[in-house]
Amino acid sequence: MRTGVAPWRNPQILLWAVLLVLLAIVTVPIFWAILASFKTNMEIVNQPFSLPKTWNFDNYVKAWNLGNFNSYFWNTTLITIGGMVLVLVVACPAGYAFAQMKFKGNNLLFYLFLLGMALPVQAIIIPVFYQLKTFGLVDSLSGVVLVSAGLALPFSVFLMRNSMKDIQKELRESAYVDGASEWRAFFSIMLPLAKPAVVALLVFTFMSIWNDFLLPLVLLISNDKFTLSLGLLSFQGENSTNFGLIFAGTVISMIPSIIVYLIFQRQFVEGMSEGAVK
Amino acid sequence: MSTSNMVVNPSPVSGANKVAYKGKSKRSFKRMLVVFSFLAPALILYILFMLYPMADAVRLSFFDWDGAAPAMNFVGGDNYTQLAQDPIFIKSLVNNFYWVLLSLLLMILPTLALSVLIGKLKRGKMFFRAGFYLPSVLSLAVIGVLWSKIYDPNYGAINVFLRQVGLGALAQNWLGEPSVVIPALVVTSTWAFYGTYMVLFLAGLQNIDQSMYEAADIDGAGPIRKFWNITVPSLRNTMNVVVSMVVIHALKGFGLVWIMTQGGPFYKSEVVATYVYKAAFSMNKVSYASAGSVVLGIIVIGLTIAFNYWRDKGE
Numbered sequence: 108m109r110t111g112v113a114p115w116r117n118p119q120i121l122l123w124a125v126l127l128v129l130l131a132i133v134t135v136p137i138f139w140a141i142l143a144s145f146k147t148n149m150e151i152v153n154q155p156f157s158l159p160k161t162w163n164f165d166n167y168v169k170a171w172n173l174g175n176f177n178s179y180f181w182n183t184t185l186i187t188i189g190g191m192v193l194v195l196v197v198a199c200p201a202g203y204a205f206a207q208m209k210f211k212g213n214n215l216l217f218y219l220f221l222l223g224m225a226l227p228v229q230a231i232i233i234p235v236f237y238q239l240k241t242f243g244l245v246d247s248l249s250g251v252v253l254v255s256a257g258l259a260l261p262f263s264v265f266l267m268r269n270s271m272k273d274i275q276k277e278l279r280e281s282a283y284v285d286g287a288s289e290w291r292a293f294f295s296i297m298l299p300l301a302k303p304a305v306v307a308l309l310v311f312t313f314m315s316i317w318n319d320f321l322l323p324l325v326l327l328i329s330n331d332k333f334t335l336s337l338g339l340l341s342f343q344g345e346n347s348t349n350f351g352l353i354f355a356g357t358v359i360s361m362i363p364s365i366i367v368y369l370i371f372q373r374q375f376v377e378g379m380s381e382g383a384v385k
Numbered sequence: 386m387s388t389s390n391m392v393v394n395p396s397p398v399s400g401a402n403k404v405a406y407k408g409k410s411k412r413s414f415k416r417m418l419v420v421f422s423f424l425a426p427a428l429i430l431y432i433l434f435m436l437y438p439m440a441d442a443v444r445l446s447f448f449d450w451d452g453a454a455p456a457m458n459f460v461g462g463d464n465y466t467q468l469a470q471d472p473i474f475i476k477s478l479v480n481n482f483y484w485v486l487l488s489l490l491l492m493i494l495p496t497l498a499l500s501v502l503i504g505k506l507k508r509g510k511m512f513f514r515a516g517f518y519l520p521s522v523l524s525l526a527v528i529g530v531l532w533s534k535i536y537d538p539n540y541g542a543i544n545v546f547l548r549q550v551g552l553g554a555l556a557q558n559w560l561g562e563p564s565v566v567i568p569a570l571v572v573t574s575t576w577a578f579y580g581t582y583m584v585l586f587l588a589g590l591q592n593i594d595q596s597m598y599e600a601a602d603i604d605g606a607g608p609i610r611k612f613w614n615i616t617v618p619s620l621r622n623t624m625n626v627v628v629s630m631v632v633i634h635a636l637k638g639f640g641l642v643w644i645m646t647q648g649g650p651f652y653k654s655e656v657v658a659t660y661v662y663k664a665a666f667s668m669n670k671v672s673y674a675s676a677g678s679v680v681l682g683i684i685v686i687g688l689t690i691a692f693n694y695w696r697d698k699g700e
């Protein structure tokens with residue numbers, strides 16, 4: 108790079124400036140909502156793009172207590188954690204079997220799982236509803252956990268199988284020769300080596316279940332079982348003109364996924380580009 | 386994956402090694418149990434909540450059932466012939482394909498351009514990648530509610546802004562105007578999903594051999610020529626993935642439509658998924674809705690397989 112060039116002639120600085128402006132435009136809706144959640148309705152109408160005069164948390168307190176966001180939040184947390192645990196426990200051994208074990212029909216079974224990645228939820232949601240009805244699991248959190256995990260499974264098995272395939276077979280075989288059982292080889296060798304993939308899997312599952320809309324919409328009926336997504340929607344219906352209140356609910360719903368994303372950004376993004384391109 | 390995984394033991398069963406074979410088959414049975422112990426939980430969950438419902442949706446679609454009656458009437462392909470004559474179902478399908486087209490237009494080139502810009506950065510790539518990805522982290526409920534407020538005819542950010550800069554004549558009821566509602570929804574969905582495609586493009590850009598650009602520099606090629614002659618062809622693979630994902634995603638769209646318009650006004654933004662949902666859960670036409678969902682499933686799976694086939698062929 109030459110020195111003494113005016114900053115606007117430096118392409119890197121220009122690029123930064125252009126991208127910063129674009130980023131500001133793209134994220135305006137998010138900041139508009141955050142600012143509005145601290146405002147009174149009068150301010151939202153009259154000064155929609157300014158900072159709030161006072162940062163008051165009234166809208167948040169109201170949404171959390173009167174708007175039931177308190178209960179929506181815990182329901183979503185329970186469903187998400189339940190789903191993550193179930194996916195983890197089920198998908199890791201299956202991924203291991205497909206990646207490392209020799210058995211008849213390995214490919215065929217794996218393709219059967221891949222089929223699930225193409226299958227749209229909309230195509231099976233009706234039978235799933237009546238199926239859960241016969242199990243007595245409609246309008247229950249555990250029903251949502253089970254189905255969410257089932258739906259997350261094809262991608263999860265795919266991800267775990269691909270990451271465990273890259274791990275050298277010799278490592279496992281050496282443990283095998285030492286007399287370790289297949290399960291011990293799995294727990295003591297494979298799982299620790301596949302840790303980055305396991306983290307990516309957990310982040311993905313968190314995002315997809317925490318943010319899910321269709322499944323809870325179909326499977327949950329009473330307000331005290333609602334997740335944040337459903338709660339936000341019904342809250343919006345009840346307070347359709349109270350923007351400040353609605354935005355407080357919106358911000359409460361988006362904070363956890365933003366935090367998880369910011370912490371695990373790298374694993375998430377890398378897992379995604381690997382999963383899709385392979 | 387190599388086919389060598391399908392190992393069988395073709396040891397001949399002759400008198401001499403019968404005993405040995407017996408031991409082997411016992412061992413191989415034990416081995417099967419071990420394999421099964423790894424796979425069984427996943428298989429059970431998968432069969433229970435995906436494969437079985439898939440078959441059940443097909444079965445239901447050949448009956449006439451309201452979701453409550455104890456008996457079902459077999460009606461053969463009646464539901465499908467009805468669908469083919471149902472103006473709202475056809476309208477929904479057309480809307481889906483209009484959505485696909487608009488998504489492709491809005492999503493691909495702008496996202497690619499953005500990714501190329503980010504890819505040119507010497508410092509701060511991670512920062513911009515993380516920042517631009519932010520909308521994709523939000524739930525559809527959050528995005529839907531947020532954007533219905535942005536589009537609000539009276540207090541929404543867009544109309545308020547237009548009036549403030551003296552363009553009040555352009556302000557309108559974005560989600561209530563029949564000709565604007567789908568483009569408005571597609572803008573929202575582009576905002577919601579471009580992040581994923583940006584990440585894919587960035588990954589693809591990283592794999593391009595930099596020496597090709599250096600060679601082009603020597604030939605005196607400008608940035609636009611380099612873009613069309615090097616960047617775009619090198620991204621062929623990524624482009625295939627992205628196009629197929631955009632198409633399939635647009636066909637499956639449900640959440641944003643349901644939250645923002647419920648298919649209105651006058652079915653102008655109705656898509657197959659919302660129509661099927663209404664038919665099944667508020668009109669009690671369960672088997673009819675199943676037929677609609679099977680049609681959607683066949684289109685989506687068919688396209689997925691076709692895209693994969695083209696991709697493999699292109700390689």
